[in-house]
Amino acid sequence: MAVGVHKEATNSQPGLARTGLSDLSIRNLFIIPTIAFLACMNIFPLIWSLFLSFHEWRANLPDEKAVYVGIQHYRDILNDPAFWQTFSLTAQYVLYAVVGELVVGFGVALLLNREMKAKGVITTLLLLPMMMSPAVVGLFWKLLWNPGWGIVNPIFGLANDYAWLSDANRALWAVVITDIWMWAPFVMLLSLAGLSAIPKHLYEAAEIDRASWWFTFRNITLPLVTPLLLIAIIFRTMENFKQFDMIFTMTGGGPGTSTEVHSIRLYRMAFQSWDTGKSSAFAYILLIMVIGISMIYIKYLNKIKER
Amino acid sequence: MNLLKKLTLGILALTISSALYAQKLTIFWAEWDPANQLQELAEMYTEETGVDVVVETTPWPDFQTKTFTEFAAKGSSFDMVVGDSQWVGAGVKGGHYVKLNDFFKEHKVAETMTAGTVAAYAEYPQGSKNYYAIPTEGDADGWAYRKDWFEDPKEMANFQKKYGYKLDVPETWAQLKDIAEFFHRPDEGRYGVTVYTGKGYDALTMGIENVIFAFGGSLGDYATYKVEGLVNSKETIAAVEYYKELYQFTPPDWGDTFFAEANQVFTQGKVAMSMNYFAFFPALTNKKVNPHVAGTGYFSNPKGPAGRFAALGGQGMSINSYISDSQKKLSYDFLAWFVKEENQRKWAEVGGFTCNKAVLESEAFLNATPFNAAFKETMFMVKDFWAIPEFADLLEPIQRNMHQYIVADQGTAKEGLDNVAREWKEILKKAGYTN
Amino acid sequence: MAAVVSKNNKLYNQLMVATVLVVTFIMLVPIYWIASTSFKSYNDSVSIPPTVFFEPEMTGVVKVFTKRTILRKDPSPAKLAKSAWYEKIIFKAGEKVLRASAFPSRLWNSIVICVVSTAIALMMGTFAAYAFSRFKIFGKDDWLFFILSQKMLPPMVVIIPIFLMYRTLGLIDSYSGMILIYTAMNLPFAVWLMKGFVDEIPIEYEEAAMIDGYTRFQAFWKIVLPQSVTGMAATSVFCFITAWNEFALALILAPRNVQTAPPFIPSQVGSGIPDWTAIAAGATIFLIPVMIFTFLLRKHLLRGVTFGAIRK
Structure with missing residues (x-):
């Protein structure tokens, strides 16, 4: 793993002829638009929705006045068992998907980590799923999961009435498996980077000591790949926590609420029931959770970078 | 100038000029055959007047969301919308629909269209004589069935032996369930019945509604806004339980289905009876898609303890209030053309379910398709969901709770409906109808 | 030991390679399935059990590009001719x-919105990346953290206020609105990735140029930019793909006229019966650019998905 060298120019270099803009103004000119633009597009709207989350207001009746309700919405949501159910469902989905991606992705990376012909092409082919649009993936997996003319049941030798997406207990598994298909390549990519960076001489030394495969794996491979695997875990946790597209086009949250993760619930609250105030509060609760996860992620990313 | 530049400029010029000069009307509707039929009718209008009319569509499950997102944004990307019957209240209260009273007077719309459709698709509030839509597509739930299976002597004999009466088009919901059970043979790849179970929009609710009304249940009192004890009454609970019993005779993977899936298994010859809106039946007459055209028959909803009822579908065409005056003028012109009897006749010819009395009663209409007779019968027993502005809020809890009970198999009908009653009470109270 | 077991090792290795091929095959089946469904006839697409070998036809592809209605009577021979x-x-x-369906215009919308938003994000991102790479900035890490955190926001959380803001400004269903939101979505990514690329360009080049009398801006324009062309290409392809694939924001902010392809494709469910051939054809056409770009990008994928933190 090559880590970039980080160098800074000292701002003033006496003796250099300079007729154009000063470094200071170039710096400001280059940075301020970006910061200002992001603030306008994200921070300002978020302040607006913070305001809304303390009010009762419906976006489809824009002419009616917003009524201040204090923390009522937050209290309602946190006291609503349906919210906790959605939350636990999302947690389950994230957990199963991330563990699955880790196992499959790391496993495939171990297999791929050897001399072979056309390794580059095969690796790229394996990476295709993660570059696709989650919405379109969800859509065409809906076809694959169909018990009759889909391909999943015949491949696994299941009968043509073994329903997936309309069965409350299996729908989540179908979603998780699709997610694993799509994102295990991501874990694989990171694992491969980690594996190929392990110095060969470590393995040679282990071989001379007649160390078992398991011993080598536990004491050489795993510790050296772990940092990258952790990045993969945190990243996938965060992304799956935000998941909307794939599940929305595949099951729409159904059957019942058995795959209704909180992004979908939020969408229905905000744009079908038009309960704008309450959904803003819901959004804020999610926002705080995401900020928590992403803090860990960015901290960790920086740490990796510094090594 | 290189080729690429020329091409870009050419496209740009074309886009600008077409935007400036062409007169174009956009009508927004759901993705289904009637929308294609309306497009076909509109081509005739284009031929006569030179005004380009495009019928833009989006799938049923998100038609309502899409339209009201657009309205909420005061958007003008469509000139007219063929809005669902329950939307009238929301469309009017939000100020999204243009009032059409003068148009109604001038073109005698209320007199030429059937009273039921005018009341359900156009008028709000009920009885006010304020009109906001031109009844366009009359619709309600009915049934397609495998006539050839029903008339098979062997099946008839077996049925007679098992149930003690003659196998025929069911007269009551109880008979319908018997027939569904009789034909339900999963090991032969045959299933008894298809009913709506969709989670999106209103699919499941519209399916249950048929039974609820026939069983004497109710979705609440539309006049007094009372729901407690009605939506969770004994009769409503019985109806929902009955629907769940029917659900066990449906094909596999039947947990989130609507019209399209129903048509699909029907054309594959896997099901004996299929509930659907009449407007979805044209697909069954395409022999390239449905190999069983000859053996397909149609009937209207059977009787329940409280009588015969059918869930009303159907839509009226309304003008978007956020478009420019010139577009409004174009829209009025189109509507004026549309309501003429000769054009209503053409509408029926391309397959539209006209609401025009004279055309409906004509012999030609009754014989135009194999299902028009059943359709006409059904139009006299229709009943709709809530049509107040908050209908979408009311749909969400009933969809969620019923799907939870019927498909996900969690809880009981009573628990589900108690939840609905509780959530509805809250919504109606919040909206200021009750204290 | 290595020498002794080399034969065993070789066999083992071959076994592993075979396993890799099997895994690759399994991973690719879904993609093959969707591509092949677009060339099936309607009946083949919904046959039970599924049809693996079939006579390819163009019906699905034509369907996704057209609006159709049921043929009530067969066309006359003259008309057919x-x-x-x-x-x-x-x-x-x-x-x-x-008539033609909306699909071509939806693809065109996707292209316009993605290309323009990518260009803007790349431009602003490169400038900011250069500044962050070369200048002393108070609280630099915090600013970079702030920029990256914008990428972490769940779309469903920001969409409610953005929808309201856009409504007030009249940006719903407009090219500018979609371009703005996609620029905002890709900008943090562009900054981080470009910063990684700029960091790699030795600072000595610019210093030498400035000693030769270049201004700072000239040095940036004539020395740094040409050096980072690869980086800019990789970054823009990443931004393009991200925008191309985006669904949730487009679903709400571009409901109709400027609707992009991802929300459009699922809406092609057919009028009376779900027609998977048309949906599959739409999806396949939509996925082709992504596949091409993935191959072009293969050297930079790792870097891209980790925001430039890991370089290889």
């Missing part, structure tokens, strides 16, 4: 073509 090839295909499916 006059029809275009695609009309004949549709006649055979028992339908008739009314």
Whole structure:
């Protein structure tokens, strides 16, 4: 793993002829638009929705006045068992998907980590799923999961009435498996980077000591790949926590609420029931959770970078 | 100038000029055959007047969301919308629909269209004589069935032996369930019945509604806004339980289905009876898609303890209030053309379910398709969901709770409906109808 | 030991390679399935058990590009002779073509919105990346953290206020609105990735140029930019793909006229019966650019998905 060298120019270099803009103004000119633009597009709207989350207001009746309700919405949501159910469902989905991606992705990376012909092409082919649009993936997996003319049941030798997406207990598994298909390549990519960076001489030394495969794996491979695997875990946790597209086009949250993760619930609250105030509060609760996860992620990313 | 530049400029010029000069009307509707039929009718209008009319569509499950997102944004990307019957209240209260009273007077719309459709698709509030839509597509739930299976002597004999009466088009919901059970043979790849179970929009609710009304249940009192004890009454609970019993005779993977899936298994010859809106039946007459055209028959909803009822579908065409005056003028012109009897006749010819009395009663209409007779019968027993502005809020809890009970198999009908009653009470109270 | 077991090792290795091939095959089956479904006839697409070998036809592809209605009576021979090839295909499916569907315009919307937003994000991102790479900035890490955190926001959380803001400004269903939101979505990514690339360019080059009398801006423009062309290409392809694939924001902010392809494709469910051939054709056409770009990008994928933190 090559880590970039980080160098800074000292701002003033006496003796250099300079007729154009000063470094200071170039710096400001280059940075301020970006910061200002992001603030306008994200921070300002978020302040607006913070305001809304303390009010009762419906976006489809824009002419009616917003009524201040204090923390009522937050209290309602946190006291609503349906919210906790959605939350636990999302947690389950994230957990199963991330563990699955880790196992499959790391496993495939171990297999791929050897001399072979056309390794580059095969690796790229394996990476295709993660570059696709989650919405379109969800859509065409809906076809694959169909018990009759889909391909999943015949491949696994299941009968043509073994329903997936309309069965409350299996729908989540179908979603998780699709997610694993799509994102295990991501874990694989990171694992491969980690594996190929392990110095060969470590393995040679282990071989001379007649160390078992398991011993080598536990004491050489795993510790050296772990940092990258952790990045993969945190990243996938965060992304799956935000998941909307794939599940929305595949099951729409159904059957019942058995795959209704909180992004979908939020969408229905905000744009079908038009309960704008309450959904803003819901959004804020999610926002705080995401900020928590992403803090860990960015901290960790920086740490990796510094090594 | 290189080729690429020329091409870009050419496209740009074309886009600008077409935007400036062409007169174009956009009508927004759901993705289904009637929308294609309306497009076909509109081509005739284009031929006569030179005004380009495009019928833009989006799938049923998100038609309502899409339209009201657009309205909420005061958007003008469509000139007219063929809005669902329950939307009238929301469309009017939000100020999204243009009032059409003068148009109604001038073109005698209320007199030429059937009273039921005018009341359900156009008028709000009920009885006010304020009109906001031109009844366009009359619709309600009915049934397609495998006539050839029903008339098979062997099946008839077996049925007679098992149930003690003659196998025929069911007269009551109880008979319908018997027939569904009789034909339900999963090991032969045959299933008894298809009913709506969709989670999106209103699919499941519209399916249950048929039974609820026939069983004497109710979705609440539309006049007094009372729901407690009605939506969770004994009769409503019985109806929902009955629907769940029917659900066990449906094909596999039947947990989130609507019209399209129903048509699909029907054309594959896997099901004996299929509930659907009449407007979805044209697909069954395409022999390239449905190999069983000859053996397909149609009937209207059977009787329940409280009588015969059918869930009303159907839509009226309304003008978007956020478009420019010139577009409004174009829209009025189109509507004026549309309501003429000769054009209503053409509408029926391309397959539209006209609401025009004279055309409906004509012999030609009754014989135009194999299902028009059943359709006409059904139009006299229709009943709709809530049509107040908050209908979408009311749909969400009933969809969620019923799907939870019927498909996900969690809880009981009573628990589900108690939840609905509780959530509805809250919504109606919040909206200021009750204290 | 290595020498002794080399034969065993070789066998083991071959076994592993075979396993890799099997895994690759399994991973690719879904993609093959969707691509092949677009060339199936309607009946093959919903046959039970599924059809693996079939006679390819263009019906699905034609369907996704056309609006059709049911053919109530067969066309006369004269009319049939006059029809275009695609009309004949549709006649055979028992339908008739009314006009072109919205699919080409949706693809065009996708292209316009993605290209323009990528260009803007790349430009602003490169400038900011250069500044962050070369200058002393108070609280630099915090600013970079702030920029990256914008990428972490769940779309469903920001969409409610953005929807309201856009409504007030009249940006719903407009190219500018979609371009703005996609720029905002890709900008943090562009900054981080470009910063990684700029960091790699030795600072000595610019210093030498400035000693030769270049201004700072000239040095940036004439030395740094040409050096980072690869980086800019990789970054823009990443931004393009991200925008191309985006669904949730487009679903709400571009409901109709400027709707992009991802929300459009699922809406092609067919009028009376779900027609998977048309949906599959739409999805396949939509996925082709992504596949091409993935191959072009293969050297930079790792870097891209980790925001430039890991370089290889």
